[in-house]
Amino acid sequence: MIALLIRDLRLAFRAGGGFGLGLGFFLILAVLVPLGVGPDPQTLGLIAPGILWVGALLACLLSLDRMFALDHEDGSLDLLATAPIPLEGVVAIKALAHWLTTCLPLALVAPVLGILLNLPGPGYLWLVLSLLLGTPALSMIGAFGAALTVGLKRGGLLLSLLVLPLYVPTLVFGAQSVTRAAQGLDPLTPILLMSGITAGSLALLPFAAAFALRINLR
Amino acid sequence: MMPDLGTYAAEVSLAYVVSLALIALLIGWVWARGRRMKRALDALETRLNRKQNGQV
Amino acid sequence: MELRVSDLAVARGGLPLIEGLSFAVSGGEALVLRGPNGSGKTTLLRTLAGLQPPLAGQISAPPEQMAYAAHADGLKSTLTVRENLRFWAAIHGQNGVDAAMAAMNLTDLADRQAQHLSAGQKRRLGLARLLVTGRWLWVLDEPTVSLDVASVALFGEVVRAHLARGGAALLATHIDLGLPEARILDLGPYKAEMPADLGFDEAFL
Amino acid sequence: MASLWEYANPVKFMQTSGWLMPVAAVLAAGMIAVGLVWGFFLTPDDFRQGSTVKIIFLHVPSALMAINAWAMMLVTSLIWLVRRHHVSALAAKAAAPIGATMTLIALITGAIWGQPMWGTWWAWDPRLTSFLILFLFYIGYIALWSAIEDPDTAADLTAVLCLVGSVFAVLSRYAALFWNQGLHQGASLSVAPGTRMDWSYKGPLYLCMVGFVMLFIALVLAGTRTEIRARRLRALLTRERAMG
Numbered sequence: 001m002i003a004l005l006i007r008d009l010r011l012a013f014r015a016g017g018g019f020g021l022g023l024g025f026f027l028i029l030a031v032l033v034p035l036g037v038g039p040d041p042q043t044l045g046l047i048a049p050g051i052l053w054v055g056a057l058l059a060c061l062l063s064l065d066r067m068f069a070l071d072h073e074d075g076s077l078d079l080l081a082t083a084p085i086p087l088e089g090v091v092a093i094k095a096l097a098h099w100l101t102t103c104l105p106l107a108l109v110a111p112v113l114g115i116l117l118n119l120p121g122p123g124y125l126w127l128v129l130s131l132l133l134g135t136p137a138l139s140m141i142g143a144f145g146a147a148l149t150v151g152l153k154r155g156g157l158l159l160s161l162l163v164l165p166l167y168v169p170t171l172v173f174g175a176q177s178v179t180r181a182a183q184g185l186d187p188l189t190p191i192l193l194m195s196g197i198t199a200g201s202l203a204l205l206p207f208a209a210a211f212a213l214r215i216n217l218r
Numbered sequence: 219m220m221p222d223l224g225t226y227a228a229e230v231s232l233a234y235v236v237s238l239a240l241i242a243l244l245i246g247w248v249w250a251r252g253r254r255m256k257r258a259l260d261a262l263e264t265r266l267n268r269k270q271n272g273q274v
Numbered sequence: 275m276e277l278r279v280s281d282l283a284v285a286r287g288g289l290p291l292i293e294g295l296s297f298a299v300s301g302g303e304a305l306v307l308r309g310p311n312g313s314g315k316t317t318l319l320r321t322l323a324g325l326q327p328p329l330a331g332q333i334s335a336p337p338e339q340m341a342y343a344a345h346a347d348g349l350k351s352t353l354t355v356r357e358n359l360r361f362w363a364a365i366h367g368q369n370g371v372d373a374a375m376a377a378m379n380l381t382d383l384a385d386r387q388a389q390h391l392s393a394g395q396k397r398r399l400g401l402a403r404l405l406v407t408g409r410w411l412w413v414l415d416e417p418t419v420s421l422d423v424a425s426v427a428l429f430g431e432v433v434r435a436h437l438a439r440g441g442a443a444l445l446a447t448h449i450d451l452g453l454p455e456a457r458i459l460d461l462g463p464y465k466a467e468m469p470a471d472l473g474f475d476e477a478f479l
Numbered sequence: 480m481a482s483l484w485e486y487a488n489p490v491k492f493m494q495t496s497g498w499l500m501p502v503a504a505v506l507a508a509g510m511i512a513v514g515l516v517w518g519f520f521l522t523p524d525d526f527r528q529g530s531t532v533k534i535i536f537l538h539v540p541s542a543l544m545a546i547n548a549w550a551m552m553l554v555t556s557l558i559w560l561v562r563r564h565h566v567s568a569l570a571a572k573a574a575a576p577i578g579a580t581m582t583l584i585a586l587i588t589g590a591i592w593g594q595p596m597w598g599t600w601w602a603w604d605p606r607l608t609s610f611l612i613l614f615l616f617y618i619g620y621i622a623l624w625s626a627i628e629d630p631d632t633a634a635d636l637t638a639v640l641c642l643v644g645s646v647f648a649v650l651s652r653y654a655a656l657f658w659n660q661g662l663h664q665g666a667s668l669s670v671a672p673g674t675r676m677d678w679s680y681k682g683p684l685y686l687c688m689v690g691f692v693m694l695f696i697a698l699v700l701a702g703t704r705t706e707i708r709a710r711r712l713r714a715l716l717t718r719e720r721a722m723g
Contacts, residue, residue: 003364007353014352034414075346079403082323083365097722144643148636156627161642165615168645172654190657197650208643215635217327226531226595234519237537237584241694244580250699252705259708261517262715287629288714289721 001089006082008097018066022059022102027185029055030113041118048117049127049178055107055113056131056136063102064142065149065156065161067094068213072150081217087210092202095136095143097119100181123182130191134174137198140205141166147209151216169197275301275410275440277339279322280457282331283466285316289331290466297459301410301440304433304453309461315446316344318461319415322444330435341407344415351389355380355399358388363406374405378434393420401429410445412436426452438451486635489551492566496700503697510690517634519685534592540691542585545613548578548695552620553645556638556701565702568634569710571641572624577695579617605655612651617645630710 010018033051034044071077100163110131113125119127145163149155173194175186276298283293289313299305307315321328324337334376349358359371375381378398388396397420412433418426429451433443445451483688518536552571589607594600601607623640627633 003361007350007357007361010357011350011352037278043715074350075344075347076348076350078320078323078325078342078344078346079348079362080365081325082337082340084338084367085365135673148640149626152626155626158622161615161622162619165612165651166644167611169647169650169654172651174660176658193654193657207642208639210640212636216633218632219516226529229591229595230519230530233529233537233588234515236587236591237541240580240584240587244577244698247524247576248701250703252701252708253706255708255712259712259715262712266719287717288631289717 001010001085001093003094004085005097008094009101012097012101013203016076017065020105021102022062025062026055026106026109027113030116034117043082045118045120045182047181048119050112051117052110052113052127052174053131053171053175053178054214055112056103056135058169059106060103060138060142061160062136063098064146065159066102067143067146068099068150069146069155072216077150077213078217079213087204087213091143091147091206091209092140095206098142099122099136099139103131103139107131107135107154119178120182121161122184123178126181126187126191130174130177130187130194133191133195133198134170137170137201138167140201141170142200144205144209144212145215147212150208150213170179172193173197275442276333276334276412277322277442277444278332280332280334282318282321282333283329284314284317285327285329286314287292290438291317292461292464293330293463295331295464295468299411299442299444301442303438304435304443304445304456306451306453306456306458306471307444307446307461308458309446310448313461313465315461316415319344319413319444319446321329323413333438335411339409340411340413341409342415343400343404343405343417345419347396349388349396349399350405352387354385354387355391356384358400359406362403366407366409368404368406368408370408374402375437377405378402379428394425395424397421397467398425398428401432405432409410410441414443414445416447417445418447420450489566489711493704493707496704499695500700500704503693503700506688507693507697510686510693514683514690515680516682518687522679522683524684528596531595531652532680534588535680536687538585538588538592539684540688541581541588542610543584543688543693544695545578545582545610547692548574548581549616549641549645549648551699552641556641559634560638560642565634566707566708567700568638569706570699570703571638572634573706574695574699575617575624577698577702579614579621580697581616581691582610582614584613584614603659605652605659608655608659609648609652612655613648614649619694620644 026135030051033047033055037043037047068077071080083089107128110127114124114127142163145159146155148161148162153157173190177190177194180190181187181216277300277394280296282295283308284291284295287304295318297305305320305369309315317326319342320326323340323342324334325342348362353361356371359374359435363369363374364398365369372381375384379399380395380398380402383391383395396472398419400419404414418429421429433445433453434455436443441455515536518533522533524532552574553573554565555571558564559571586607589610590600593602593604593607597604620637620640623637624633627636635693
């Protein structure tokens with residue numbers, strides 16, 4: 001299992017692994033929004049939590065279709081399915097690798113982009129915290145979507161279509177917690193609800209995703 | 219015949235027209251698809267039967 | 275150590291391909307499955323490896339005892355030869371990466387990335403992966419595709435060494451493998467017959 | 480209960496649906512026609528909402544079916560996963576476009592109703608938002624069905640999606656509630672707060688609701704018959720190709 005994690009991380013960091021693409025996308029989005037909305041700091045501060053969360057969510061979506069598709073193409077997925085580790089574990093590890101290479105960097109740079117978008121002071125801590133607690137659910141849901149579409153030739157677009165509605169609760173609670181913190185309200189309730197969704201996703205979705213993978217390999 | 223719908227005549231009629239049009243569209247689609255499939259299946263079955271009888 | 279298959283039927287895409295197939299392979303033996311394209315060799319091997327359920331019949335050995343290898347090698351082009359092998363060894367809880375590289379004549383290429391290997395070298399790396407799985411029954415689908423004559427001979431030696439250690443191999447191919455001692459099983463007689471009756475229920479393939 | 484599973488047999492299903500479908504269709508047509516004519520022409524205007532209250536006879540039944548269609552897909556998906564009856568999976572497939580259309584009708588009538596009431600075509604009211612999200616779920620489900628070649632694989636994968644999607648749809652509902660407390664009335668059946676709804680509203684409303692249920696049944700039966708035929712067509716073609 002750890003060997004799989006190390007391999008996936010190594011693949012992500014090697015040339016062509018796609019590390020940093022999501023980060024670049026996130027940065028560009030944070031630059032484009034003020035250009036579209038206008039430079040008024042108050043407006044920007046008001047929409048900053050939502051923009052940052054939506055941006056993180058879309059950046060996270062970018063690299064999802066590679067999660068199983070590459071392993072499917074070169075036959076690794078067949079071999080992993082016949083290996084002595086449970087497929088549920090493979091799914092969880094793949095989601096963890098995706099989180100470490102895509103979502104964790106997003107959560108860490110988000111405060112910098114918060115400055116660009118004039119996010120009010122108390123929001124920063126909760127922005128990072130909510131992204132840290134919420135993005136594991138995004139990776140795990142994404143792994144489920146990627147497992148559903150792994151055998152398809154043009155699965156990328158379909159993957160977004162399937163995964164985005166599933167992202168709604170996490171997005172709502174995550175962005176709400178930051179908004180509330182930025183307005184000086186109590187952000188604890190939404191962040192707890194969001195953590196609950198994350199915990200539930202991590203506990204149950206590996207089974208659903210492994211089921212889908214087995215069917216796609218059949 | 220038309221009842222007096224007051225200020226909101228446009229909205230109410232629009233809601234009815236759009237909804238009924240959508241339902242009609244749905245029924246039409248289900249019906250047309252059903253007919254197309256039935257025809258295709260019937261054609262294939264006749265062909266297969268003829269083939270089978272021809273071989274015997 | 276024996277694989278016993280009895281009255282097996284397999285299907286691809288809902289279409290029965292092979293039925294009533296029975297055979298046995300025990301340690302030290304190699305069995306070559308022959309049949310034209312589309313006769314269900316690949317489907318049979320995938321069924322044995324546990325990737326898809328059989329339509330009917332029993333397979334005595336669980337998939338956990340088999341090392342499956344297909345057309346795609348499961349190699350990552352940006353990892354080196356050694357990294358690729360180490361990964362698969364770790365997944366199977368084995369070591370012996372160096373021995374596997376030596377056996378497949380890959381030691382000199384250990385630190386080269388898989389994308390810079392020739393087709394034959396890649397195939398050898400894929401076969402070296404079998405050595406690090408530590409499993410006794412190799413289930414190989416067209417193992418000598420894109421190998422030159424020398425590499426086919428090397429492959430023959432590796433399989434022979436595996437058999438000598440008490441292992442077994444099940445190979446699907448339609449070309450000569452250079453394994454004269456292997457038994458040959460022609461899949462032709464086991465081709466599944468289409469049921470003559472096309473009742474509505476049966477139409478649900 | 481054992482006898483219920485007989486209908487999972489395609490032949491039995493084709494026989495039964497062959498007469499049940501027209502019956503449901505006639506009932507649906509009659510009830511919806513009477514309900515809508517009664518509602519549109521004979522119902523008095525509400526003292527507060529004026530004639531817009533007449534939209535309720537379309538809005539509430541379609542919203543009801545939008546949710547129930549998904550619930551039916553959830554049940555049939557579970558039956559497919561557990562008992563592997565093909566008819567069940569095909570019924571789920573047939574229900575999806577119908578549910579999606581119902582959701583669309585509920586959304587459009589809701590927006591048209593909201594325009595005079597709330598002064599805007601679209602408000603991010605939690606209930607409307609939930610329906611919009613439900614519509615997205617339907618789209619994804621239909622898209623997954625049409626993307627996968629092998630019918631059994633498609634049935635399995637869409638069934639899992641339906642299961643997972645149901646959980647997240649419920650979560651989204653609560654998220655939307657949390658996010659905005661909303662303008663919708665608490666329960667749709669109490670039209671004006673404080674006044675009891677009288678029979679001139681209740682009559683056509685109930686008639687339309689039952690009529691929409693019948694319409695749904697008729698369309699699902701028709702759709703499932705089509706899917707069964709499509710499945711058989713595919714099976715016969717595959718077999719013919721295999722025999723050469």
